[in-house]
Amino acid sequence: MISPIQVRDMSPRHLRNSCTNCSLRELCLPLGLSQEEMQELDTIITQARPIKRGEALYRAGEPFRSLYAIRLGFFKASVISEDGREQVTGFHMSGELMGMDAISTDVHTCDAIALEDSEVCELPFNDIEDLSREIPLLQRHFHKVMSREIVRDHGVMLLLGNMKAEERLAAFLLNLSQRFAIRGYSSSSFHLRMTREEIGSYLGLKLETVSRTLSKFQDQGFIKVQNRLIELENIDSLKKLLNTCHDE
Amino acid sequence: MISPIQVRDMSPRHLRNSCTNCSLRELCLPLGLSQEEMQELDTIITQARPIKRGEALYRAGEPFRSLYAIRLGFFKASVISEDGREQVTGFHMSGELMGMDAISTDVHTCDAIALEDSEVCELPFNDIEDLSREIPLLQRHFHKVMSREIVRDHGVMLLLGNMKAEERLAAFLLNLSQRFAIRGYSSSSFHLRMTREEIGSYLGLKLETVSRTLSKFQDQGFIKVQNRLIELENIDSLKKLLNTCHDE
């Protein structure tokens, strides 16, 4: 276990200022530091960049300098194919890191759009690399975060390649539910930040299919839908959809 | 530019033995070292692990220790859903790195199966992290490789979420063609290492659809199919399929 003091002492001098230090908190958050240690880290943090609903955090084609830790809010990430089709590659919420796709070419390959008023912490990538050379625990953590993104993408590929519309939507709702729960929000009642079309783009469905399937779930008593407010009324049924919907 | 001598001197003592040093070559290969430097690196390399066709390099659930650089051969990576459905997440050939999904949980999440007799170089992950703390160029390269995997996955998501069967197959063939070309093989004539079913799993199609679509391409004069031997006869037509197949 590293103490925050140690962290500060280990970091290069030019990293001791303002926002860069957010990186310490954001990236060390899941490292299991004690509450006191986290509070000490907090004292170093100064500012976060606000992003209004609808604004882009970055866009495909822009040069890459920083990763972004979401402090608050909700984003979608999407790629646009040469011929103009949008594929939402992910929805991201507080505590998650965005922009890792850009490392490969030093150019962002996705758009990142805020779906509600949000706050992010900019983490200059050079600083991350410098720091993670000095703090093995941070290095390890960063690698795990990138790896987790790969695993997540594989899950989406499984969903897109194998599942039917009902299963996709059930998986989507359960995934959201779980992520809200982790953050201390209700796991059974939440507000969708995205349109049906964005859900559809993510799940490889058309917006009409998303809408129809939600209605179907509601008719079956699995969920209650009021516009973007979703209430899960029978989570087990949704889970069963995922496990039993096929032959073999 | 770092010299291999320098590399050796910088590396911790326990890394100076046999196979670990493969990592230097495999990972430094794209770093733009001079030919002399690469040859020096080669002298350090001793062994590579052979994997026979059909054998697993690793399987989901196994503990994670190492990444693997493919020296020779061809692999598929696939995830199995809880209910037994297989999704091929990628096909990998010489020079590529496998296993990065496992970093997140220290457990492999994919199966990696050799589709032809292959050779891999085992890269203990601890060594990679140790080394990349000492060699910023290596650190950067490793991050780029992981990031590239994420970008690739996003491309597959776009394919699975937006494209029709013909487009998927055209994209698949063109991608293979390009990757063979990079490795010095013919870009217009190559041998598929995987079954129609594996192609289908990767592309989110059934094997019959893959077969039918290949036949269709052949009828149209785009390609020639003889079992697993593919000859691209009209690459432009295939590319056009990707760019013009939709309305907006």
Next chain:
DNA sequence: CGGCAAGTTGAGGGCCATCAAGTCTGGTGG
């Protein structure tokens, strides 16, 4: 040569896209 996996091809049906019409909602301005 026999046996089996891999691949091809056809027929039919189901799931979801597409097109279309209408409703609802939230924001804006009079």
Next chain:
DNA sequence: CCACCAGACTTGATGGCCCTCAACTTGCCG
């Protein structure tokens, strides 16, 4: 405050793409 409008959403009808099932052929290996 309310009318209004554009975008978001719902629901229905229809059709097409691809899955499914089935039969057959081909290639491969002992």
